[in-house]
Amino acid sequence: MTQAVAIDHHEPIENTSTGLNSRKLMMWAFLGSDVMFFGAFIATYLVYRGKSLVGPYPSEILDIPLTTLSTFVLLMSSLAMVLALHYVKDGERNKGTLWILAVVVLGAIFMGFQFYEFREFGHLGLTPRTNIFGTTFFILTGIHGAHVTIGIIWMGFMAYSSHKGALRPDNALDLEIAGLYWHFVDIVWIVIFTVIYLISANDGPPPGMESMITH
Amino acid sequence: MANLWQKLTHHKGNGWWNLPHTASNELNPPHEGPVGGAWLGNWWRFWTHGGVSHAGPKFYWLVGFILAVITALEVWAFALEGLGAWYIPILLILAVAKFIGVVAYFMHLRFDKPMFTWFFASSMVVGVLIFVALMFLMENAHTPVLF
Amino acid sequence: MTTKALTFPRIFPRPKATTGIWSWIGTVDHKRIGTLYGITSFIWFIVGGIEAIAIRAQLATPENDLIGPEMYNQLFTMHGTTMVFLVIMPLSAAFFNWLIPLQIGARDVAFPRLNALSFWIFLFGSLIINFSWLTGDAPNGGWFGYAPNSGITFNPGLGMTYWIVGLNVLGVASIAAGLNFIVTILNMRAPGMDMFKLPIFTWMTLVTSVLIVLALPILAVAGIQLQTDRIYGTHFFNSLGGGDPVMWQHIFWLFGHPEVYILILPAMGIVSEVLPTFARKPLFGYGFVVFAGIVIGFMGWFVWSHHMFTVGLGPAANTAFSVSTMLIAVPTGVKIFNWLGTLWGGSIRFNTPMLFSVSFIAMFTIGGLSGVIHASPPTDAQQQDTYFVVAHFHYVLVGGALLGIFSGIYFWWPKMTGYFLNEKLGIANWLLMMIGFNLQFAPMHWLGMDGMPRRIYTYAENMGWETSNAAASAGGIILGIGVLIFMINVWYSMRNKVEAGDDPWDGRTLEWSTSSPPPPHDFDEIPQVKYRDDFWFRKYPETISEYYHDHNEHDQAVPSGAQNDLEEENLPVVSGGSDDGHGGIHLPDMSYYPFILGVGVAGIGAGFLSNNAVLFVGVGILVWGMLGWSMEPVNDPEPEHD
Known part of the structure; x- marks a missing residue:
């Protein structure tokens, strides 16, 4: 019988064949689906890495300190998310609401960074039409930004729900599922930060085309 | 099995x-x-x-x-x-x-429960395998490979 | 429940109707949704069939000018797209919906409203794609939409945009349905039904659903990239901007090859149900069939480049994909031998479902073997873009998937309606389809070997292709008459009702244990499962010792490959579903939010095709539907108790 005791003692044993909650199982399956979605975009980026025929090239345009800051913000929003879930599960409604709001605010700051970055790149002459770097960069980060935006709306709804007292320990699963989505968006950014920003930060023109840089 | x-x-x-x-x-x-x-x-x-x-x-x-x-x-x-x-x-x-x-x-x-890990990990494995394979294929796409 | 919950103001009252149009729009019943899927996709089947007949009419004679080249391109594109996305996939989905809860002993799927949503999105997506016919600008880039031919430079019309938007909308529907069925099969099984007591059709549905969930997002990516190329001038597939059209082929076939198995695995599942029933024997090598299905589902990811042997990937890549393609024939062959082993020594009845299933084995084997032939790159270089390939995939998809689906229709029709389909008309249907099918597609083998290319709207007179093409066109007409006889059969059997009873075929799995047609709650009492093919052994307990040698031990109740579901056996509280002990059976209440959300998704799709105002209206409807949905309880509180 000991095996049957749920791993997390806050949660009731589910009345299903596997003992797992159906909605949570579906969320994980959906995240598996989203892995393929982002995987295809990231693979496209990597295939086309360093194949831009005209500038601006990543080395001329990427602002690593700025992006480090926005990465840190998104990482901390994940921390806020997991703390919010903890407090909601413990029935500490006010703390829970505050931490959910923190997620919303941090997510909004991240989107602000992205908006600023897109504008800056536009001023520096990089658009999705400029070169293949612009194409792959804007579409990938834009799709990620759309995911974050959906997450912010979802979290805003959760904060409202928690504020009204409709989010309680017994239905904290609602928040947990939203949180899974949020964390997933965060890990996608971990990959994007590494492959687009850090790894590509020194990418210049393709070999043999250095002479064509226009400063 | x-x-x-x-x-x-x-x-x-x-x-x-x-x-x-x-x-x-x-x-x-x-x-x-x-x-x-x-x-x-x-x-x-x-x-x-x-x-x-x-x-x-x-x-x-x-x-x-x-x-x-x-x-x-x-x-x-x-x-x-x-x-x-x-x-x-x-x-x-x-x-x-x-x-x-x-x-x-x-x-x-x-x-x-580990089944969640399996769900996520299996899609990660499939995704990483096929997309890494894709990158290798595209890397060699325009260079003749002698084999 | 006394807890507080957020509420969302209703504009319409919650639907309660049990008859009439509103009962269908608000339905969350898996059987009704299955029926909707079936009817809708059959209508598209007729549309796709008419497109095929038009193609064959054009090709019947050399230098024919019945249909111009532009129209011809639209016809073969829409024929392929329709048959893959609007016919075989949703017809399989009709079976998933109807049968999965019945086969696993559940009262509904895990997410009934999501299930309804899948259908509505599918319906609107299919309408979007076919709406292009009315604008006179149907997609014309082939069902694979190869860049740069599908790009804005060579294809400036709206046709390919309809194609992309429609496919992405359909992809959303498929992913939602796939997620639903994964969770349903894992979580809603009746007590005692371990994974290795699941019917094979359920197993194949599980594998198919996993493939859908993982493969369709890649199609979405391909669609988004092509769409941004077309509309916003990005360079994904534009070599002038650093992109590479070969990348489209890779991404499309990364989706496209798993898709092939999405099409065929449900039919394999159907056949694996029909053969044991009509041979009156358990499926030979259950474990092998299951694992072969899983292995196909996994290996199907690593063969995509065999569609691209002539692209010039280099000898290393071609060798690797040649080997993996030949290897995937092994689990497929395992299944074929298991089906033959099932028939061996059985007391076989050749009713219509069995006729279709046996022909499935034969036709699918032919199609599979021609597939192995062009797994070899040098051979494939000869066959690429010829009618040999057309013959191959029609043998697999018509001779495979479609015959399997027809077998399933004849097999489960009595369960779904309570009445038999007429047997004589059924045999006529089968015979005409088999003659027509082979007459149409067998000559394409030698047409292809003789060098006739695909996707050309006509051919010269002196090529020696006249006879074969005329035969193929005649076969197409016979095949069409066969389908017509099926429709006559449905009409005739609805008029002259022959009661089938609950278990007309002496079935083996749980769906035959309930009434025909099943009540809205499927089972009066959730079944307790002890054996694989539980219903059979409940009917014939004397045969248990024949198949389960160690019948003293409960643990041995399942032969090799079995396992005990630890969670299930150790958990103190496991009951079959929503029956929570106080007498009544709670079914989820009806809801119109799935329909509203579907309209919203369709509105967004239409917005991409027209203008931003439509897009915003679509988003508005979507948000309304989501908010209402998320705050709508599955069951409205009952006034009497709780």
Whole structure:
């Protein structure tokens, strides 16, 4: 019988064949689906890495300190998310609401960074039409930004729900599922930060085309 | 085959790797102090689970701190500019560490039923395999390969 | 429940109707949704069939000018797209919906409203794609939409945009349905039904659903990239901007090859149900069939480049994909031998479902073997873009998937309606389809070997292709008459009702244990499962010892490959579903939010095709539907108790 005791003692044993909650199982399956979605975009980026025929090239345009800051913000929003879930599960409604709001605010700051970055790149002459770097960069980060935006709306709804007292320990699963989505968006950014920003930060023109840089 | 299936779908023990110990199905351990007993394990458990059998805020702050440190390391590796061929592997390892940190602790896979891990890991495996294969194919797309 | 919950103001009252149009729009019943899927996709089947007949009419004689080249391009594009996305996939989905809850002993799927949503999105997506016919600008880039031919430079019309938007909308529907069925099969099984007591059709549905969930996002990516190329001038597939059209082929076939198995695995599942029933024997090598299905589902990811042998990937890549393609024939062959082993020594009845299933084995084997032939790159270089390939995939998809689906229709029709389909008309249907099918597609083998290319709207007189093409066109007409006889059969059997009873075929799985047609709650009492093919052994307990040698041990109740579902057996509280002990059976209440959300998704799709105002209206409807949905309880509180 000991095996049957749920791993997390806050949660009731589910009345299903596997003992797992159906909605949570579906969320994980959906995240598996989203892995393929982002995987295809990231693979496209990597295939086309360093194949831009005209500038601006990543080395001329990427602002690593700025992006480090926005990465840190998104990482901390994940921390806020997991703390919010903890407090909601413990029935500490006010703390829970505050931490959910923190997620919303941090997510909004991240989107602000992205908006600023897109504008800056536009001023520096990089658009999705400029070169293949612009194409792959804007579409990938834009799709990620759309995911974050959906997450912010979802979290805003959760904060409202928690504020009204409709989010309680017994239905904290609602928040947990939203949180899974949020964390997933965060890990996608971990990959994007590494492959687009850090790894590509020194990418210049393709070999043999250095002479064509226009400063 | 039946045994393999059980390994695939059933939760036995504490999970897939044994760090830190998930004490959720055990009673709260008596606090034995740093001298008596497995003090390192207890110390770890105190920090990771707040002294109770479920991960607490302190643990999450700790994970968040470690993730921030890894991010700092990544940017440091970028700033060093002298890593040469090691640069990309180091970055990838650090990214994987962060990835696992968020998935295992923030998304609770470490504390949850393994079937969730299998769901996510299997799609990751398929995705990584096919997309890495795709990159190899495209890398060689325009260079004749003598074989 | 006394807890507080957020509420969302209703504009319409919650639907309660049990008859009439509103009962269908608000339905969350898996059987009704299955019927909707079936009817809708059959209508598209007729549309796709008419497109095929038009193609064959054009090709019947050399230098024919019945249909111009532009129209011809639209016809073969829409024929392929329709048959893959609007016919075979949703017809399989009709079976998933109807049968999965019945086969696993559940009262509904895990997410009934999501299930309804899948259908509505599918319906609107299919309408979007076919709406292009009315604008006179149907997609014309082939069902694979190869860049740069599908790009804005060579294809400036709206046709390919309809194609992309429609496919992405359909992809959303498929992913939602796939997620639903994964969770349903894992979580809603009746007590005692371990994974290795699941019917094979359920297993194949599970594998198919996993493939859908993982493969369709890649199609979405391909669609988004092509769409941004077309509309915003990005360079994903534009070599002048650093992109590479070969990348489209890779991404499309990364989706496209798993898609092939999405099409065929449900038919394999159907056949694996029909053969044991009509041979009156358990499926030979259950475990092998299951694992072969899983292995096909996994290996199907690593063969995509065999569609691209002539692109010039280099000898290393071609060798690797040649080997993996040949290897995937092994699990497929395992299944074929298991089906033959099932028939061996059985007391076989050749009713219509069995006729279709046996022909499935034969036709699918032919199609599979021609597939193995062009797994070899040098051979494939000869056959690429010829009618040999057309013959191959029609043998697999018509001779495979479609015959399997027809077998399933004849097999489960009595369960779905309570009445038999007429047997004589059924045999006529089968015979005409078999003659027509082979007459149409067998000559394409030698047409292809003789060098006739695909996707050309006509051919010269002196090529020696006249006879074969005329035969193929005649075969197409016979095949069409066969389908017509099926429709006559349905009409005739609805008029002259022959009661089938609950278990007309002496079935083996749980769906035959309930009444025909099943009540809205499927089972009066959730069945307790002890054996694989539980219903059979409940009917014939004397045969248990024949198949389960160690019948003293409960643990041995399942032969090799079995396992005990630890969670299930150790959990103290496991009951079959929503029956929570106080007498009544709770079914989820009806809801119109799935329909509203579907309209919203369709509105967004239409917005991409027209203008931003439509897009914003679509988003507005979507948000309304989501908010209402998320705050709508599955069951409205009952006034009497709780």
